Amino acid sequence: MDQKVSDVKVHKMGAWSPGPGCHGGCGVEVSVKDGKVVNVEGMDDHPWYQGRACARVLAMTQYMYHPDRLKWPQKRVGNRGEDKWQRISWDEAFDICEKRMKEIAEKSGPESIIFTQGTGRDVGGMISFLAYAYGSPNWTMLGLSGHSCFTPQLAAGYVMQGDFSFPDAAQFLPDRYDDPEWKAPEIAISWGSTLNRGCVDHYWSGHWFQDLMKRGTKLIVIDPRCTWEATRAVLWLQPRPGTDGALALAFLNVVTSEGLVDKAFIDKWCSGYDQLAERVKEFTPEWAEKISWVPKEKIIQCARMYAKAKPASIEIGRPVEGNPEGNQVIMNIHRLIAITGNLDIPGGNVICRPAYQVTTYPYSTEEVIQLYGADLHRKLSEKRIGADKYPLVKQFRAWAQEDCIIDQMETGKPYPIKGLWIQANNFLANQAQDTRRHYEASKNLDFVCVVDTFMTPTAQLLADIVLPAASFPEKDSIYCIGGPLNVIHKVVEVEECKSDWEINFTLAKRLNPKAVPWGSVREMLTDRMQPSGYTFEQMVDKVWDLAPKGHKCGSRPYRRFEKGELRKDGKEGFRTPTGKVELFNTSYEGWGLDPLPYYKEITPQGPITTPELYKEYPLIMMTGRRSPVLFHSEHRQIPWLRECDPDPVVELNPETAKEKGISNGDLVWIEGTMGRFRRKAKVTPIVHPKMIMVPHAWWLPETEGKSPNSYGIWDLNCNQTIPMGHQDSAGFGGGPISGMLCKVYKA
Amino acid sequence: MSRKGLLIDYDQCSGCHSCAVACKQEHKYPEGKWGIKVEEKVFVDPKRPNSSVRIDYIPFPTEYCDLCAARAKRGERPACVKACQSWCMYQGTLAEMTVLMEKMPRAVLYSR
Numbered sequence: 001m002d003q004k005v006s007d008v009k010v011h012k013m014g015a016w017s018p019g020p021g022c023h024g025g026c027g028v029e030v031s032v033k034d035g036k037v038v039n040v041e042g043m044d045d046h047p048w049y050q051g052r053a054c055a056r057v058l059a060m061t062q063y064m065y066h067p068d069r070l071k072w073p074q075k076r077v078g079n080r081g082e083d084k085w086q087r088i089s090w091d092e093a094f095d096i097c098e099k100r101m102k103e104i105a106e107k108s109g110p111e112s113i114i115f116t117q118g119t120g121r122d123v124g125g126m127i128s129f130l131a132y133a134y135g136s137p138n139w140t141m142l143g144l145s146g147h148s149c150f151t152p153q154l155a156a157g158y159v160m161q162g163d164f165s166f167p168d169a170a171q172f173l174p175d176r177y178d179d180p181e182w183k184a185p186e187i188a189i190s191w192g193s194t195l196n197r198g199c200v201d202h203y204w205s206g207h208w209f210q211d212l213m214k215r216g217t218k219l220i221v222i223d224p225r226c227t228w229e230a231t232r233a234v235l236w237l238q239p240r241p242g243t244d245g246a247l248a249l250a251f252l253n254v255v256t257s258e259g260l261v262d263k264a265f266i267d268k269w270c271s272g273y274d275q276l277a278e279r280v281k282e283f284t285p286e287w288a289e290k291i292s293w294v295p296k297e298k299i300i301q302c303a304r305m306y307a308k309a310k311p312a313s314i315e316i317g318r319p320v321e322g323n324p325e326g327n328q329v330i331m332n333i334h335r336l337i338a339i340t341g342n343l344d345i346p347g348g349n350v351i352c353r354p355a356y357q358v359t360t361y362p363y364s365t366e367e368v369i370q371l372y373g374a375d376l377h378r379k380l381s382e383k384r385i386g387a388d389k390y391p392l393v394k395q396f397r398a399w400a401q402e403d404c405i406i407d408q409m410e411t412g413k414p415y416p417i418k419g420l421w422i423q424a425n426n427f428l429a430n431q432a433q434d435t436r437r438h439y440e441a442s443k444n445l446d447f448v449c450v451v452d453t454f455m456t457p458t459a460q461l462l463a464d465i466v467l468p469a470a471s472f473p474e475k476d477s478i479y480c481i482g483g484p485l486n487v488i489h490k491v492v493e494v495e496e497c498k499s500d501w502e503i504n505f506t507l508a509k510r511l512n513p514k515a516v517p518w519g520s521v522r523e524m525l526t527d528r529m530q531p532s533g534y535t536f537e538q539m540v541d542k543v544w545d546l547a548p549k550g551h552k553c554g555s556r557p558y559r560r561f562e563k564g565e566l567r568k569d570g571k572e573g574f575r576t577p578t579g580k581v582e583l584f585n586t587s588y589e590g591w592g593l594d595p596l597p598y599y600k601e602i603t604p605q606g607p608i609t610t611p612e613l614y615k616e617y618p619l620i621m622m623t624g625r626r627s628p629v630l631f632h633s634e635h636r637q638i639p640w641l642r643e644c645d646p647d648p649v650v651e652l653n654p655e656t657a658k659e660k661g662i663s664n665g666d667l668v669w670i671e672g673t674m675g676r677f678r679r680k681a682k683v684t685p686i687v688h689p690k691m692i693m694v695p696h697a698w699w700l701p702e703t704e705g706k707s708p709n710s711y712g713i714w715d716l717n718c719n720q721t722i723p724m725g726h727q728d729s730a731g732f733g734g735g736p737i738s739g740m741l742c743k744v745y746k747a
Numbered sequence: 748m749s750r751k752g753l754l755i756d757y758d759q760c761s762g763c764h765s766c767a768v769a770c771k772q773e774h775k776y777p778e779g780k781w782g783i784k785v786e787e788k789v790f791v792d793p794k795r796p797n798s799s800v801r802i803d804y805i806p807f808p809t810e811y812c813d814l815c816a817a818r819a820k821r822g823e824r825p826a827c828v829k830a831c832q833s834w835c836m837y838q839g840t841l842a843e844m845t846v847l848m849e850k851m852p853r854a855v856l857y858s859r
Binding site: 039040041042051052053054055058059061195196197205206207210211214226227228229230231233234235236628629639640641643644684685686 | 759761762763764765767768769771772773777778779785789791797798799800801802804826829830831832833834
């Protein structure tokens, strides 16, 4: 729906990356004058954000017309890292990519190119589409350990009840809080999440929690670091990083031993309750206190408050799955949600499905098969890296396993890796743990193409070809990852930038014309949106839509398990083998994994695992606190955003700082057993004296891009001190993103 | 015409900086020039229950805040009020604002 005011035309659309970077889903108004975007702000008549907007959306004009934006295709003319580039035409860029990729497919097989996406953008759809057209099963997010960026949450939800769930903030109801069916939860737990950093991490806006609190919800925060929300909570638990699993088990222990469960729900809709109750007997609050440092009284209080409230909800942050046995931790939280009867009820944790089951990109194996056919999927699965080792990699999400990829890049076994297609992924500045190892493994590949909006350290150090991606007002796409179906439509062009869809569509057509039966990207998007009954053009006018009540797609709450809306066969129950919430997990049992909860302290370092080392490195490093204005490695060059969060800092407790003679603003080294990096000290009581917090993904685009400086990543990147290879027994979850030991001293 | 004010229920401000950037976009203020700027304040009181630490954010309207006069002419609310993710900012006459303020535990009123 577009309105014209004088010579400015206002276009309404969904906002998704490139641009804000996040998982968004908000509605925005984009004002265009003389072919240029002049203003972007929130859209009042969109239910998710209702006129509100984050700083990243509000700075879009600076992002789109930034002088450093990639404007046209370039090829490398010097050595990797030398910062020598030559402008080329799109035709030449596509010719080079086609030729090099076809050569690699002939010589080594298409599986030897890894297709790696980042987070945020709608890029998952186009990258899997390109990988499958080319014939590679190795679609992934290189640099993560154990897929630890939301995928464990998807996987844990999938094995427990066939779907994942989110706290209910009426986000699936067009009238939101005014819908008479909706209720505010009595208690909401925010577990390991900086909610007010907007919707950067989930399809869930942090500020919805504030909406709930204004409607009477009491908040409990579980976080090793004191957040703003913690200071507004009725209860704050401060665990040692990496011990959320112990807390989850102790909560299960309290709730089952005190009988604070929803017996009717358990009897009808869950299986394995008695076995669960028996198993968690050993995980007492006393036991959990020793591990987590949270006093047992607070553990008991938290469990009781949550279990006695009805409804109550839990929001699970990313660090929770980055725990030892991360998938297991999330599964245990799902067990807690189910046995207290808080699943898919108003104000509880509601099952999250995209409107009409239209998806932006395939999440599950089932969807991959639907999209690309069972034969191709079977053929490709045999070669997917990690599928032979991890059943969830084979059975659930068709992503190659990142820890196994890095091993294979080094050994060349069982087959060599020859190329990387990198789209919206700046892993050397951002998520790649053991960063040097990733760089060494990638620097001599035969072919590397990077698609991005700005030149990044990763592109400088690795790419042969760099392609400029369009930001959201420059492209046609859809947003549908759990919540409304939003349409994004192209209203302007910036230089020669092309959308990720256009780029991959064109290249896929060149590589394998049979895989691209559509004439245009819009035609393909309409095909993808087919379950909704809308064409792309119809949705441009409508902007957003949620499925109506009772729709068979099962995307509208509540109590869908009673109505047969969750299972394909239309029967009551959940989308699991037994139709129940599987507290005793038959999928895990079938894969030879423990079907019941357990605890493993497998953090490679820490006061319990390596007490001697803890004396030498007396601080526990947490990483990755979210910024209100910067998304992962993006936005460091956007003036309006950078000035709100200007420096690569490390947060230190005043006691810790005093002991080391460190003052606010001093440059300090943070050193672990794998190396050291430098930061500016921010002395603040919000961190525990035995812990530090290091915001991740810092690089300095204002400094030299040429190696060895490479925009400062080797000086700043905290992930250099974090190892790979600590994924959990399912291959999902794990990785000591928080929990490594370190020491801090003045630089 | 009665004097206008900007009411900030800062107990609810979560520090998202949306007001600051919305203001910059509206007024085309360059880097370094703010119409409103968010400040972080952290205080420790060991006697405080639950958490000894208290974090407050407060959006500070500067001399360059004109209460979005141009937007007011178009019948739109100020850019900061619209963008505020916490919905903790309000604009109206001083009389209207003081009525709202009575129900807020901690709020500040700016007028010009």
